[in-house]
Amino acid sequence: xxGGLAVASKYSKDLLLTMYRKMYxxxxxxxxxxxxxxxGKIAGFCHLYIGQEAVAAGVEEAIRPDDYMLSGYRDHAQPxxxxxxxxxxMAELFGRTGGYSKGKxxxxxxxxxxxxxxxxxxIVGAQIGxxxxxxxxxxxxxEDRITVCYFGDAAANQGIFHETLNMAVKWKxxxxxxxxxxxxxxxxxxxxxxxVPEIHKRGEGYGMRHEAVDGMDVLKMYEAVKxxxxxxxxxxxxxxxxxxxxxxxxxSMADPATYRTKQEVEDERKNDPIPRLKDYTLxxxxxxxxEFDAIDEEVKAQVDAAVKFADESPEPxxxxxxxxxxxxxxxxxxxxxxxxLGVKVTKWPKYPSGQELKVTWDLEPREQAEKADKAAGLKR
Amino acid sequence: xxELMYREALNQALxxxxxxxxxxxxxxxxxxxxxGAFKVSQGLLDxxxxxxxxxxxxxxxGFTGLGVGAAMVGLRPVVEMxxxxxxxxxxxxxxxxxxxxxxxSGGQLRCxxxxxxPGGAGGRLSSQHSQALExxxxxxxxxxxxxPATPADAKGLLKAAIRDDNPVIMIEGERLYALxxxxxxxxxxxxxxxxxxxxxxxxxxxxxxxxxxxxxxxxAKQLEAEGISVEILDLRTLRPLDEEAIxxxxxxxxxxxxxxxxxxxxxxxxxxxxxxxxxxxxxxxAPVVRVTGLxxxxxxxxxxxNAIQPDAPKIIAAVKKVLYRExx
Numbered sequence: 122x123x124g125g126l127a128v129a130s131k132y133s134k135d136l137l138l139t140m141y142r143k144m145y146x147x148x149x150x151x152x153x154x155x156x157x158x159x160x161g162k163i164a165g166f167c168h169l170y171i172g173q174e175a176v177a178a179g180v181e182e183a184i185r186p187d188d189y190m191l192s193g194y195r196d197h198a199q200p201x202x203x204x205x206x207x208x209x210x211m212a213e214l215f216g217r218t219g220g221y222s223k224g225k226x227x228x229x230x231x232x233x234x235x236x237x238x239x240x241x242x243x244i245v246g247a248q249i250g251x252x253x254x255x256x257x258x259x260x261x262x263x264e265d266r267i268t269v270c271y272f273g274d275a276a277a278n279q280g281i282f283h284e285t286l287n288m289a290v291k292w293k294x295x296x297x298x299x300x301x302x303x304x305x306x307x308x309x310x311x312x313x314x315x316x317v318p319e320i321h322k323r324g325e326g327y328g329m330r331h332e333a334v335d336g337m338d339v340l341k342m343y344e345a346v347k348x349x350x351x352x353x354x355x356x357x358x359x360x361x362x363x364x365x366x367x368x369x370x371x372x373s374m375a376d377p378a379t380y381r382t383k384q385e386v387e388d389e390r391k392n393d394p395i396p397r398l399k400d401y402t403l404x405x406x407x408x409x410x411x412e413f414d415a416i417d418e419e420v421k422a423q424v425d426a427a428v429k430f431a432d433e434s435p436e437p438x439x440x441x442x443x444x445x446x447x448x449x450x451x452x453x454x455x456x457x458x459x460x461x462l463g464v465k466v467t468k469w470p471k472y473p474s475g476q477e478l479k480v481t482w483d484l485e486p487r488e489q490a491e492k493a494d495k496a497a498g499l500k501r
Numbered sequence: 502x503x504e505l506m507y508r509e510a511l512n513q514a515l516x517x518x519x520x521x522x523x524x525x526x527x528x529x530x531x532x533x534x535x536x537g538a539f540k541v542s543q544g545l546l547d548x549x550x551x552x553x554x555x556x557x558x559x560x561x562x563g564f565t566g567l568g569v570g571a572a573m574v575g576l577r578p579v580v581e582m583x584x585x586x587x588x589x590x591x592x593x594x595x596x597x598x599x600x601x602x603x604x605x606s607g608g609q610l611r612c613x614x615x616x617x618x619p620g621g622a623g624g625r626l627s628s629q630h631s632q633a634l635e636x637x638x639x640x641x642x643x644x645x646x647x648x649p650a651t652p653a654d655a656k657g658l659l660k661a662a663i664r665d666d667n668p669v670i671m672i673e674g675e676r677l678y679a680l681x682x683x684x685x686x687x688x689x690x691x692x693x694x695x696x697x698x699x700x701x702x703x704x705x706x707x708x709x710x711x712x713x714x715x716x717x718x719x720x721a722k723q724l725e726a727e728g729i730s731v732e733i734l735d736l737r738t739l740r741p742l743d744e745e746a747i748x749x750x751x752x753x754x755x756x757x758x759x760x761x762x763x764x765x766x767x768x769x770x771x772x773x774x775x776x777x778x779x780x781x782x783x784x785x786x787a788p789v790v791r792v793t794g795l796x797x798x799x800x801x802x803x804x805x806x807n808a809i810q811p812d813a814p815k816i817i818a819a820v821k822k823v824l825y826r827e828x829x
Binding site (some may be wrong): 476 | 534569572593597603608
């Protein structure tokens with residue numbers, strides 16, 4: 122249960138049920154994705170999020186819908202939490218034209234710019250650098266938007282993690298780095314390859330605010346991210362958050378997970394974040410069992426429809442081979458829901474032109490640089 | 502027209518584009534207070550401030566990633582590589598992200614970014630600092646690659662690159678920064694993808710780019726004295742290649758030589774030769790000859806360094822070979 126919480130819930134029924142619905146959607150979606158992989162409808166690498174749902178759900182409710190977000194290749198669930206169309210995500214996994222990227226990206230590369238989800242990346246940790254750049258752009262334009270960047274525990278051993286943390290702190294970039302520590306980088310336990318396996322502690326070396334959170338507890342995630350987001354939005358610089366979580370399935374569909382025991386997984390499943398949230402809500406008498414049943418049924422129907430949509434979506438036309446590599450002059454960006462569903466997409470990023478934009482701030486005020494030079498013993 | 506050094510032409514292009522578009526910023530090592538390792542960014546920090554001229558830590562992968570991320574949300578970064586040798590550390594962000602974002606997002610994202618810095622042998626710097634790496638980048642769909650030889654082209658191509666909505670790799674000549682040439686003032690744009698006939702001739706075409714152009718010019722002058730008329734095609738852009746211009750010059754002279762500083766295997770010149778043999782075979786009066794850097798690592802010793810690189814005598818020998826005047 123959620124330790125330390127008072128009897129009267131400080132959370133609204135609406136919030137709790139929204140989080141529950143999102144978590145169940147992620148779970149159900151991934152279960153069906155795994156099943157469809159088994160049927161040969163999905164191929165290649167397919168990394169399921171099952172077990173980690175509390176992280177994405179807690180984060181999403183604690184930030185703004187227009188905050189930027191990026192992730193690694195375990196990336197189906199986070200856009201679903203943002204409101205992406207489940208059918209179009211599934212169609213992308215199927216490699217069909219109805220997918221967000223026309224079937225060109227697949228499981229590891231979900232992009233939904235309308236919902237400010239800037240991609241899943243297949244090279245471990247590469248999104249950490251991109252997130253700093255997006256956060257830099259927000260600072261450059263004096264926006265109060267933050268960027269949320271997910272990565273796994275193994276990514277913390279990549280050079281880009283260290284290079285970027287250094288710059289993010291030095292330049293006070295509004296970015297929240299969330300390490301989803303599911304304890305294994307593929308088949309390697311993090312403690313086998315990390316000198317300090319508590320990833321958040323690495324923030325210490327960069328003078329960065331850092332903390333660990335129980336990533337199996339959606340409300341703890343929600344609280345932690347709300348606080349961190351407010352801190353970042355206020356201009357205090359980045360935060361490194363380690364969400365301790367667990368994936369109930371293998372690294373990818375190709376992984377039989379022989380590096381851990383069945384008993385270990387069984388034990389962890391007792392900590393399943395979805396029933397935990399449900400129990401909490403029931404105990405608080407904020408919702409009845411039937412309401413959860415109704416959500417479950419709706420979500421199941423939604424995911425059934427998503428699978429059907431993906432299955433019926435055609436393969437991309439061969440002419441697509443020659444599109445989307447180089448942007449031709451005057452070419453517009455593709456708005457996926459407009460292209461696939463024919464709905465008018467109005468929430469599309471629009472940036473100030475180079476003539477409208479006024480850059481008024483200093484990244485490194487001259488006095489500060491001179492002071493540093495002086496301290497280093499240089500004479501100017 | 503003013504006479505400017507190559508580095509001054511680049512500086513002018515940067516200043517003009519930053520003046521015109523506040524989305525443009527420059528990030529790299531020593532670009533600000535130090536005024537640029539090769540002084541390309543001289544004076545820009547004072548003019549545009551530290552939010553737009555950014556002194557980066559020595560973290561090539563990190564600040565390149567930062568640039569790509571900023572480009573994904575509409576800024577137009579210019580990322581300066583102190584040299585392209587160091588950019589090998591940043592290749593993941595350039596190749597796996599910048600070049601593939603448009604594709605992986607199914608056309609949702611664009612990445613308007615310029616990666617620029619010097620390439621080629623700097624002079625007595627041994628193997629890690631002397632590489633002509635353009636072939637590496639020309640290999641990747643999703644990138645454009647430019648390598649100007651003259652100050653005017655450097656200015657015009659950099660302005661075009663900054664305005665381009667795609668990632669552009671700009672390989673400048675490390676030995677060209679102090680070279681002077683006439684540069685048109687103000688709005689001077691050289692379109693990406695267009696080669697330039699730098700010298701008209703009728704007996705043989707020499708196709709080249711960047712610093713090698715000057716060795717070719719030297720060879721052409723000497724050959725002229727012997728009554729051999731050389732046409733020089735400066736590719737300027739290595740991706741996309743200007744096929745039309747390559748074929749046009751070959752059809753005119755019926756003989757071709759391709760000169761590049763880099764190594765022969767999988768060099769850009771190999772692709773140029775393939776274009777010629779597959780599309781202008783019947784126009785050729787002799788096999789195409791390549792003059793490249795030797796297939797070895799660069800040495801520090803002056804005599805070895807010189808022997809490794811193409812030069813006018815090697816080019817002249819190649820011309821005589823395609824004219825069947827060997828030993829003449």
